Amino acid sequence: MTDLEARRHAVVIGAGMAGLTAAVALAGHFDRVTVLERDALPDEPVFRPGVPQSRHLHSLMGAGQRALDELVPGFTGRLYDAGAIPLRTPYDHLWFSPAGWCHRFPPSHTVPSASRELIEAVVRRAAVERHGVAVRHRTEVTGLDGEPGGAVTGVHAAPRDGGAPERLPADLVVDASGRRSRVPAWLTERGHGTAETTVVDSRAGYSSRLYEIPGGSADEWRVISIQPGPGQPTRGGALVPVEGGRRLVSLYGYLDDHPPTDEDGFLAFAASLRHPVLHDVLRSAEPAGPIHGFRNMANRRWHGEDLPAWPDGLLVAGDALCAVNPVYAQGMSMAAMTAVLLDRLLAEGGADGRTLQKRLAAGNERAWQVATGADLAHLGTGAADEAAAETAAYMQRLLELALVDADVNRTFFDVMMMLDEPGALFAPELTARVARGPARPAAG
Numbered sequence: 001m002t003d004l005e006a007r008r009h010a011v012v013i014g015a016g017m018a019g020l021t022a023a024v025a026l027a028g029h030f031d032r033v034t035v036l037e038r039d040a041l042p043d044e045p046v047f048r049p050g051v052p053q054s055r056h057l058h059s060l061m062g063a064g065q066r067a068l069d070e071l072v073p074g075f076t077g078r079l080y081d082a083g084a085i086p087l088r089t090p091y092d093h094l095w096f097s098p099a100g101w102c103h104r105f106p107p108s109h110t111v112p113s114a115s116r117e118l119i120e121a122v123v124r125r126a127a128v129e130r131h132g133v134a135v136r137h138r139t140e141v142t143g144l145d146g147e148p149g150g151a152v153t154g155v156h157a158a159p160r161d162g163g164a165p166e167r168l169p170a171d172l173v174v175d176a177s178g179r180r181s182r183v184p185a186w187l188t189e190r191g192h193g194t195a196e197t198t199v200v201d202s203r204a205g206y207s208s209r210l211y212e213i214p215g216g217s218a219d220e221w222r223v224i225s226i227q228p229g230p231g232q233p234t235r236g237g238a239l240v241p242v243e244g245g246r247r248l249v250s251l252y253g254y255l256d257d258h259p260p261t262d263e264d265g266f267l268a269f270a271a272s273l274r275h276p277v278l279h280d281v282l283r284s285a286e287p288a289g290p291i292h293g294f295r296n297m298a299n300r301r302w303h304g305e306d307l308p309a310w311p312d313g314l315l316v317a318g319d320a321l322c323a324v325n326p327v328y329a330q331g332m333s334m335a336a337m338t339a340v341l342l343d344r345l346l347a348e349g350g351a352d353g354r355t356l357q358k359r360l361a362a363g364n365e366r367a368w369q370v371a372t373g374a375d376l377a378h379l380g381t382g383a384a385d386e387a388a389a390e391t392a393a394y395m396q397r398l399l400e401l402a403l404v405d406a407d408v409n410r411t412f413f414d415v416m417m418m419l420d421e422p423g424a425l426f427a428p429e430l431t432a433r434v435a436r437g438p439a440r441p442a443a444g
C-alpha cells in the first residue's frame with residue numbers, strides 16, 4: 001500500500017464506533033468495504049458483549065457530532081428521529097464543577113443524548129444503507145494475512161457459527177477492534193518488531209444503572225453532573241436522559257475508590273458525592289435494570305507508528321490505537337474525527353502506510369493530553385514544571401469565571417467540546433478577564 005493505488009477492497013476489523021466511521025470514510029475511496037464483527041449484530045439497538053462499555057454513560061462532544069454529520073449526512077436528525085434527547089449546554093445542566101455551581105445560562109450548544117447502543121445502531125444503519133458498506137457479523141478475525149515481515153494483504157477470519165475459516169484479501173486492513181486489539185501481538189509474531197505502549201492509569205471505575213423517574217422530578221434539569229472536587233476528590237456522578245424516557249446514571253471513582261454494584265452500596269456512593277441532589281433524585285426513581293460495573297479505564301496509547309517495520313496495507317484506529325479515560329467523554333468523538341481525517345488523507349493520496357498511521361496517531365494528541373493531564377492531577381504527581389503549574393492555576397481561575405459569565409462559558413464549552421482550539425482559552429482579551437476575576441459569586 002505504499003501509494004494506495006489499489007483501492008479495490010478494504011476490510012475493517014470491528015463494528016464499533018471506530019470501525020463503522022472508518023468504514024464510511026473508506027467507502028468513498030474503495031470499490032468495496034467489508035466490516036468483520038465478532039458479535040451478532042441485531043437490528044435493534046441492544047447490548048452486545050463486544051462493547052461492554054455501552055451500559056455506561058456515552059456523551060457525544062460537539063466536535064464528534066459535527067464529524068458524524070460530515071461522514072453520515074443527516075446523522076443528528078436520524079438520531080433524534082430514533083429517540084435521542086436534545087441537551088442544551090449549559091442550560092439543561094445542573095453542574096457542580098470542582099469550582100462550584102454553574103449559573104443557568106441560555107443554551108450555547110445543543111448535542112443529542114442517547115445510549116451508546118442507539119448511537120452505534122444509527123451509524124451502522126447509515127453505513128450499510130447509504131454508503132454500501134458490507135457488515136459481516138459473527139465473524140472473528142483471527143490473524144493478518146501476507147508474507148511475514150511484509151505487507152498485510154488481508155485477514156484470516158473464522159465464522160462463529162462453526163463454518164470453515166477463510167482468508168479475505170484486502171488492499172487495506174483497518175484495525176478497529178478496540179482496547180483488546182491483538183494486532184500489536186500479531187505484528188510482533190510476523191516479524192515487524194514491537195512498539196511501546198504508554199499507560200496513564202488513574203485507576204478509575206464506573207457503575208451505572210438505568211432508571212425511570214416518575215413525576216418529572218429530574219425534568220427541570222435534564223443533566224445532573226456532580227464532579228469530584230474539594231471535600232470529595234475521588235468521587236463523581238452524572239445523570240443523563242436516554243431514549244425511551246429513561247435516565248442513565250453513571251457513578252465513578254478514581255484511585256480504586258470505585259462505586260459498588262450492589263443496591264445499597266450504589267446508593268450510598270451517590271449519597272457521598274459533594275452534593276446530595278443526585279441521590280435525592282434516585283430515591284424517588286424506579287430502577288429499570290441491574291447495576292453494571294466497568295473497571296479497565298486506563299489511558300492507553302500504542303505507538304505502532306514507531307514499529308521498526310510498519311507494514312503496508314494496515315492502519316490502526318480507535319481505542320486499539322489510543323483509548324482514553326472515558327470520564328472525559330472523548331472516545332466516540334475521537335473515532336469520528338479520525339475517520340474524517342482518514343477520508344481527507346485518502347483524498348490527498350501519495351502517503352505511505354507509516355505516514356498515514358503517524359497522521360492518524362497525531363490526530364489523537366489533543367484528547368490524549370486532556371485525559372492524561374486531568375488523570376495525572378488525580379494521581380497527585382504534580383505539575384511537570386513551573387509552566388504547567390501556571391497553566392493549571394490559570395485553568396482553575398478560568399473555570400471560576402466560566403461558571404458566572406455567559407461569554408466565557410461559551411468559549412469554555414467550545415474548547416471542551418473540541419469545536420475550537422485550546423488556544424481560544426488564552427486569547428489576550430480572555431486572559432485579561434481572567435486576571436480581573438469573576439464579577440459575581442458562583443451560583444448557590
Ligand SMILES: Cc1cc2nc3c(=O)[nH]c(=O)nc-3n(C[C@H](O)[C@H](O)[C@H](O)COP(=O)(O)OP(=O)(O)OC[C@H]3O[C@@H](n4cnc5c(N)ncnc54)[C@H](O)[C@@H]3O)c2cc1C
Pocket residue numbers: 013014015016017018019036037038039049050051053056057058059060061139140141142176177178179206294297317318319320326327328329330331332333334335
Ligand atoms: C465505561 C466507558 C464509558 C465511555 N463513555 C464515553 C463517553 O461518554 N463518550 C465517548 O465519546 N466515549 C466514551 N467511551 C469510549 C467509547 O466507548 C470508545 O472510545 C469508542 O466507542 C471507540 O471504540 P472502538 O470502536 O475503537 O472500540 P469498541 O467500541 O471496543 O469496538 C470494538 C469492536 O471490535 C469487535 N472486535 C474485537 N475483536 C475482534 C475480532 N478479532 N474480530 C472481529 N471483531 C472484533 C468488538 O466486538 C467490538 O464490536 C466510553 C468507554 C467506556 C469504557
